[in-house]
Amino acid sequence: MMSAEQKAPGKVRAAVVVEPPLKKRAPTLYFIIVFKLIKGLLCVALAVVIYHESNRILSDDWRKFLQSPFVTTVFGELRIHPESKFWIDLAKTIGRLTESNMHRAAWGAVVLSLFPLVEGVGLMFRVSWAGWLAISESAFFIPIEFYELVKPNTFSWSILTVTVINIIIVWYLFDNRQVLFRHHHRLHPGGG
Numbered sequence: 001m002m003s004a005e006q007k008a009p010g011k012v013r014a015a016v017v018v019e020p021p022l023k024k025r026a027p028t029l030y031f032i033i034v035f036k037l038i039k040g041l042l043c044v045a046l047a048v049v050i051y052h053e054s055n056r057i058l059s060d061d062w063r064k065f066l067q068s069p070f071v072t073t074v075f076g077e078l079r080i081h082p083e084s085k086f087w088i089d090l091a092k093t094i095g096r097l098t099e100s101n102m103h104r105a106a107w108g109a110v111v112l113s114l115f116p117l118v119e120g121v122g123l124m125f126r127v128s129w130a131g132w133l134a135i136s137e138s139a140f141f142i143p144i145e146f147y148e149l150v151k152p153n154t155f156s157w158s159i160l161t162v163t164v165i166n167i168i169i170v171w172y173l174f175d176n177r178q179v180l181f182r183h184h185h186r187l188h189p190g191g192g
């Protein structure tokens with residue numbers, strides 16, 4: 001005797017659907033993503049400002065403004081990375097820049113913005129290469145930041161803050177890399 005399932009033509013047995021496990025929320029990863037995206041967007045904004053200003057005639061008033069103690073102090077205090085000497089020197093030399101040099105500086109800022117933007121977007125999609133890129137970029141700056149912190153009479157709270165953030169980024173991403181990122185070479189149950 002045939003069962004009811006076998007008698008009814010066109011009926012297909014319902015397959016058991018296994019849903020993939022939901023990714024756990026990772027608030028620290030979200031903070032890192034936001035940090036990287038903000039850093040990248042700030043570099044893009046800097047590039048836009050430099051490019052926009054390069055199209056204007058650099059007047060004596062503009063040069064005086066850029067060389068003023070206020071601007072020099074702001075560049076000195078807003079150190080994102082220990083290249084602060086670069087920013088201070090930039091404030092001093094912008095007044096001497098030509099339009100073509102400012103275009104090059106704008107393109108340099110765009111290239112500089114690509115690293116944190118690519119890292120941030122890659123981390124959003126949880127791809128492992130973006131995690132490794134963020135780990136290596138953050139780890140690269142830690143010794144430089146320590147060097148800037150231990151130099152006599154140059155302590156800066158902003159450098160200390162960025163150093164601590166970079167240490168947290170390196171530690172967190174390295175320690176949680178197996179959980180946070182997709183891996184294309186996983187072993188499937190039952191072999192392979």
